[in-house]
Amino acid sequence: MINNSVKKFKEKWEINNNWQLIFPLIGLIICIYSGIKLSFKYLNFDLIINLLIGVILGFVIIKLCLFFINKLERKWIVKQRWELIRIFIVFGLTGSSSVFIGRPIIKFLGISKENLNVLLYWTIFVIISLLFYQIFLLLLGFIFGQFKFFWNFEKKMLRRIGLGKFIKK
Helix, strand or coil, rough: CHHHHHHHHHHHHHCCCCCHHHHHHHHHHHHHHHHEEEEEEEECHHHHHHHHHHHHHHHHHHHHHHHHHHCCCCCCCCCCCCCCHHHHHHHHHHHHHHHHHHHHHHHHHHCCCCCCCCHHHHHHHHHHHHHHHHHHHHHHHHHCCCCCHHHHHHHHHHCCCCHHHHCCC
């Protein structure tokens, strides 16, 4: 029965090799971890209740990701459906990493909400985070084997913000 379920899962996601199952597993772990982190950050219940709510939130996040994967499947051109999971993992890690790196850089530059206008502080923080976002998107895209997809994504994004003249077609 379990073997049959795995076979159906592999067919649905167009997984040909067992090593490709690592990406749905990573996605599952990230979603449940995110749900648990959100639960502990915003709720103040007992440990077991927070864990339970976190796992439920994790499954809600999985459902949300699957919804977006189904919507974007027609828009994003990939060879196999499971590659969409890798793309979502790269987007998730990139967003988190750019903010994670942006904070220490702001601090290193001596910029804080106390010594700078709050609006200016957040503007600088967003600009620095966006710069690292672009770098991490390509780097993690390369690591996860999706460099071509993310390079095309970057070029499209740069054209939309008016920097297309610097990119060859």
